Amino acid sequence: MPTIVVDVMPKAELLDPQGKAVAGALARLGVDGFSGVRIGKRFELTVERADDATLETVKKLADEILSNAVIEDVVGIEVVE
Amino acid sequence: MPTIVVDVMPKAELLDPQGKAVAGALARLGVDGFSGVRIGKRFELTVERADDATLETVKKLADEILSNAVIEDVVGIEVVE
Numbered sequence: 001m002p003t004i005v006v007d008v009m010p011k012a013e014l015l016d017p018q019g020k021a022v023a024g025a026l027a028r029l030g031v032d033g034f035s036g037v038r039i040g041k042r043f044e045l046t047v048e049r050a051d052d053a054t055l056e057t058v059k060k061l062a063d064e065i066l067s068n069a070v071i072e073d074v075v076g077i078e079v080v081e
Numbered sequence: 082m083p084t085i086v087v088d089v090m091p092k093a094e095l096l097d098p099q100g101k102a103v104a105g106a107l108a109r110l111g112v113d114g115f116s117g118v119r120i121g122k123r124f125e126l127t128v129e130r131a132d133d134a135t136l137e138t139v140k141k142l143a144d145e146i147l148s149n150a151v152i153e154d155v156v157g158i159e160v161v162e
Contacts, residue, residue: 046118
């Protein structure tokens, strides 16, 4: 059955404390060359059909349920299988 | 500056309580056609150069720091910008 991936990230202008924590850990471990880390969510939705109607539904779900429009952006919706 | 995306998902054979909760919510909202929901993490790493050495480092970080190898799989590492 096809899988639709929805990627949700914190809004760029917001502080991302988790991302900052990981970036700090990388620096402490002596790993350089990384100027920023941001952490979001990746949803894998198994669907019966990956047709246009389903994609429309997924877009609506992504905006209304899978993400919090105040602090997050849906950055990608993709059929992967 | 280029961004490298690392996608981490719970191992397929493990129970994904968060995913189950979202799938249940979709069913209760009368949204059908979705037989499964799995939720993972999406890391966006801003790097100075997206060269092979950096990609090697990212692969190592993904396996050792950004994911818990016992319960998660790194399902994708991609330069996006």
